[in-house]
Amino acid sequence: EAGVAQSPRYKIIEKRQSVAFWCNPISGHATLYWYQQILGQGPKLLIQFQNNGVVDDSQLPKDRFSAERLKGVDSTLKIQPAKLEDSAVYLCASSLALDGHNEQFFGPGTRLTVL
C-alpha cells in the first residue's frame, strides 16, 4: 500500500515570496492533516480536512496561509508571502476517519527554508 506522498521534499525561498506544498493521502483516507514542525519542537496542527470540508483551522495563520482539498483527495498548502519564521518542516498526514481509533499516517514532509 502506497503511503502519504508529499512534494517537494525541500524548498528554499526568500522572504515575501510564495510557496506551495502538495500532499496525496493514502487511498480511501477521508481525513487529511497539515502540521508545521519547527526545528526542536513537536508538530503543530495547522488544518484538518474531512473529505473536502475543513474541520479545524484554528491555528492556521489565515493572513498568509491557505489550504484546499477540492475533490476530497489530494491537498495543497500555500504560504503567501513567506516570513522567516515560516522555516519549518510541513508534514501531511491522513487517516481513514476522524477519531483516535484510526491511526494517522505521516508523509516524509517538506522542509522549507525562508532566507
Next chain:
Amino acid sequence: AQTVTQSQPEMSVQEAETVTLSCTYDTSESNYYLFWYKQPPSRQMILVIRQEAYKQQNATENRFSVNFQKAAKSFSLKISDSQLGDTAMYFCAFMRIQGAQKLVFGQGTRLTINP
C-alpha cells in the same frame, strides 16, 4: 487547552538496555487518547503505541510498553532490549475524544542507542 510536556530533551543508553521516556499532560477531559510517535532521522513519523484513557490496562507492543497513571496525568514509554534502530525523536501526543480531534504533541525526546 491541552498541553503535553516531555521533560527530557535528550537521552542516551547502550544497546540492549531498558530506557524510559517521560511525558506529562494537562487536560480537563475524562476520556481521551494518548500516543507515542517515533521520528527517525530523515524518516517519516510512525505510531509506536496508543493508550485509551478509559482502559486501565497499560498498552504493550512487543518491546514497547507504557505506564499510564491517569490521576497523575503521566504517560511514560518503556523500551526494553533497546536496539540501534530505536534511535529517533520520540513524541508524546494527546487527542480528545469529544470535539476537535486533533493531536497535540510534546516537544520531543531525542533518544540515542549506542552500540
